[in-house]
Amino acid sequence: MNFHTPVLVDEVIDYLNIQKGCWYIDATLGGGGHTCLILEKGGKVLGIDQDPQAILEVAKKFNQAIAEKRLILNQGNFANIKKIVNDETISGVLFDLGVSSYQLSSLRGFSFSKDAPLDMRMDPKIGVQAADLINGLYEGELADLFGRLGEEKFAKKVAGKIVEERKLRKIETTKQLADLIISVKHRRVHDKIHPATQVFQALRIAVNDELNNLKIALPQALNVLGKEGRLLVISFHSLEDRIVKNFFRVMEDKGMVKILTKKPITPSENEILSNPRSRSAKLRAVEKI
Numbered sequence: 001m002n003f004h005t006p007v008l009v010d011e012v013i014d015y016l017n018i019q020k021g022c023w024y025i026d027a028t029l030g031g032g033g034h035t036c037l038i039l040e041k042g043g044k045v046l047g048i049d050q051d052p053q054a055i056l057e058v059a060k061k062f063n064q065a066i067a068e069k070r071l072i073l074n075q076g077n078f079a080n081i082k083k084i085v086n087d088e089t090i091s092g093v094l095f096d097l098g099v100s101s102y103q104l105s106s107l108r109g110f111s112f113s114k115d116a117p118l119d120m121r122m123d124p125k126i127g128v129q130a131a132d133l134i135n136g137l138y139e140g141e142l143a144d145l146f147g148r149l150g151e152e153k154f155a156k157k158v159a160g161k162i163v164e165e166r167k168l169r170k171i172e173t174t175k176q177l178a179d180l181i182i183s184v185k186h187r188r189v190h191d192k193i194h195p196a197t198q199v200f201q202a203l204r205i206a207v208n209d210e211l212n213n214l215k216i217a218l219p220q221a222l223n224v225l226g227k228e229g230r231l232l233v234i235s236f237h238s239l240e241d242r243i244v245k246n247f248f249r250v251m252e253d254k255g256m257v258k259i260l261t262k263k264p265i266t267p268s269e270n271e272i273l274s275n276p277r278s279r280s281a282k283l284r285a286v287e288k289i
């Protein structure tokens with residue numbers, strides 16, 4: 001299986017404005033799809049991912065670039081980008097947020113279409129798993145989490161059902177949880193997405209503290225960029241996109257960046273057809289002044 005198909009490839013290349021021999025940070029290395037493109041254009045890459053599996057995969061694939069010191073890998077959280085990089089002359093930083101296809105197809109609980117333990121940690125060192133939240137939070141806390149991070153309309157009903165069910169047995173697998181959500185929401189033929197999509201999204205965001213990490217990382221990413229360096233973020237849902245949009249606006253008002261994408265860049269119909277996962281991708285980019 002392909003580890004991950006990179007999205008918005010031409011657009012990322014365009015907006016990163018890759019210069020031969022300059023350093024770029026791929027803050028979400030995944031399967032190294034975007035990193036590969038930067039290397040091919042003559043750029044050098046520091047690749048960061050909190051998932052050790054991603055680092056192992058890319059280390060195998062790009063051993064020559066590593067040997068030639070054109071690629072450095074770091075297993076860590078991009079919320080620590082300033083510490084990891086310790087430089088202020090980087091030419092571009094790319095965030096391609098969310099999960100990789102590899103993570104979705106692994107037995108680590110990210111997907112409702114694979115029966116697996118409810119884990120969802122991108123970094124195995126994270127202390128809390130999805131099952132801990134499902135079995136440990138109060139009903140009101142669960143409802144709040146599903147509503148806020150999943151924009152789930154039936155948040156209260158799903159939370160109520162979870163609390164009822166866990167009195168009988170612990171909820172430990174993706175199938176148990178997905179079946180329970182289906183029993184509350186009922187699957188309708190014309191539904192575009194699986195009924196469990198939003199609850200799974202909410203749990204994944206909470207387990208990996210995704211929104212906070214993004215908020216913490218963006219100013220640091222800007223900080224490590226040299227003058228005219230580019231910062232690119234690809235987001236996959238409105239909660240992330242809002243954070244990016246607001247951050248870019250505030251930085252523009254302070255005269256620190258020039259916004260390069262007045263509206264977010266979205267994939268072409270052809271790309272969506274060949275890679276349905278790209279459907280909700282939005283790319284925003286700024287240049288440091």
Ligand SMILES: C[S@@+](CC[C@H](N)C(=O)[O-])C[C@H]1O[C@@H](n2cnc3c(N)ncnc32)[C@H](O)[C@@H]1O
Pocket residue numbers: 004005006007027028029030031032033034035048049050051054076077078079096097098099100122213
């Ligand atoms: C959508 S994939 C990136 C795919 C990559 N651009 C490619 O073309 O192969 C997102 C990756 O970001 C990683 N990730 C998510 N949040 C992170 C964080 N806070 N720190 C470091 N890596 C993170 C995930 O583990 C995942 O491998």
